[in-house]
Amino acid sequence: MKLEEEKLYRAFKQEFFHWFLQYDDYGNFSNVIAELLRLLKEELMLKQVTFFVFDPLNKAFYPEATTNEGENQPFPRHPVPPGDIAAMMDDEQQTIRIEQENEHATAWIFLRFSEESFGMLQLVFDERHLFSEQMLKNIKHDFSELFRKIKMISQGLSDEKRYEQLHRFAAKIHSSMKIDDVLEEIINTLKQVYPSFTYYLFLSHDIQYHEYLPIKTIAFDESEENMAAMQAFLTGRIQFEDSIRQRRSILYAPIKGAQGVYGVIEIIAPHIMEFPKKEVNFITLLANTAGSALENARLYEQSRRFVADLQLITETMHQLNANLRLQDAIEFMVKQIKQSFYADEVGFFWFEGGKWELLPGSTPFFQSRQSKKYIEFVEKKIKTEKDIAFVGDTSVHDSLAVFDYRSLMAAPMVQNGELRGISIVLHREPYHFTFEMFKLLQSLIQHSTLVFTNAMLREELENLVITDYLTKLYSRHYLDEQIKKSMIHDAFGTFILVDIDNFKQVNDTYGHQIGDDILVQVADIIRDNIRSGDIGARWGGEELAIYLPKVSLAAGISVARRLSEKVREKTHPPVTISCGISYWKKNHSEEAKDLFKRADEALYMAKRAGKNCIFVKDYSRQYKA
Incomplete structure (x- = not known):
């Protein structure tokens, strides 16, 4: 190596030592290399210095840093033939190349940092200042070691910074x-x-x-x-x-x-x-x-949800155990399930007489034809396959693929080991319900099944008390109570007493069994021709009664005429009826027994008038309708 080159290189090393002591931003490898290249260019009087890193994926060198950035000249990648790569990987091979063009020369120096990484240093000289081969070898040796150590320092600082971030990350997420x-x-x-x-x-x-x-x-x-x-x-x-x-x-x-x-x-x-x-x-x-x-x-969150679930179950059962009627209990459960699971549709079904019966209080969707596919799917799952029905996306099942509701949960209603019913919950979006929701639904249904059963038994017992065994009309006691309530809360009402004409003759001619059947036929006609809020009752023997709350006398007469016509047409053997009608108004001070007495007197007049007719007993007069 020439003496001048030795002095120049020694001066560079001395300047590098001062730079190394002052420089403190080793965390960014590219910035460190850029500063080092700038120093190399100034001290060795080079025209340009560029450092390339090798990309094994594209088999090419890419510029990492250069002293030529101010000239806005892009530095293209430099592809390397596979044979040259193999040669450069061997330190014994010639890894310094010199290219001369016009008034400047370029030296390409291969630098090896480790078994996995290497790069290329490009030095551009004036033709007069081209370094000797020995000088270039020294630069290759020193800069290979220097870049390796700088990369280690930079990587160490980068790793330290990342692990500091990891520490902050851990502290933050665990809090x-x-x-x-x-x-x-x-x-x-x-x-x-x-x-x-x-x-x-x-x-x-x-x-x-x-x-x-x-x-x-x-x-x-x-x-x-x-x-x-x-x-x-x-x-x-x-x-x-x-x-x-x-x-x-x-x-x-x-x-x-x-x-x-x-x-x-x-x-x-x-x-x-x-x-x-x-x-x-x-x-x-x-x-x-x-x-x-x-x-x-x-x-x-599971512990919080568990506490919230227990509170929900406790509050729900407390409300359900307040002797609610069945429909009120179902409506309350539907509301709770929709609020807790953000469900779109909720239906309760009871297994009675070999078929599923929709319980009152379920959402209207389950009365539609579209709901039948969901019901059949759940019934098969629970009854035939003995499987739970929890479906994240119903579209994967052919029978449900074309329908709107994609998420489905169904919980069986079991009592004493026997399947009594099912609850079906739907949502339009797929994967809306989690398995935690399904377990909560199962718990709610399990706790509420006994309440529903008790409500049904209680209402059935109530019906037995207030219902006539033979005709299934209300009992006279229930009729009396309802009329008394109506006379307190309503403004007016109409009362009709109905007597089956020649009923004794029917019994004598056809027998008491046919007589009972006639009673049932007339009772069914009454039930089919009055509103749900009206009251049909058995008054006693062959006499039946109808109370029409908030119905005028004229409308009551129309009801009696329609019943009389239907009985003549639909009974077998055919019979006729006689009717006595009375009514009340709020401005008359009277009791239920007064209403009964006037209707009874009107019925007596209908019987005396030849039967199969209707009489009305007013407050002051009596006449045929």
């Missing part, structure tokens, strides 16, 4: 008991550590999260394209997906806690052939930290 906050912090940390990468979180559908996060739902479907994410979730081990054609590498890290895997982090790295081992270790640590925090947050 939060909200799943949403944990997921958001995972995304924010990934953005800071890998700003040029693309990433997603694969989560099971039972984890609730905000839609603005880059999250995909794990679907357990064999046709799903992303099997690597599924494998990571199922095995709890990191999976890789490298694509030379797409020039990218994908890593799937399971978000794993002590009790299981809760999701998968997908990291898509462009222009990377393979994830370095240290990156895999860091991502694994980050994913495990996230898994531990997510598990704690889920356990906390």
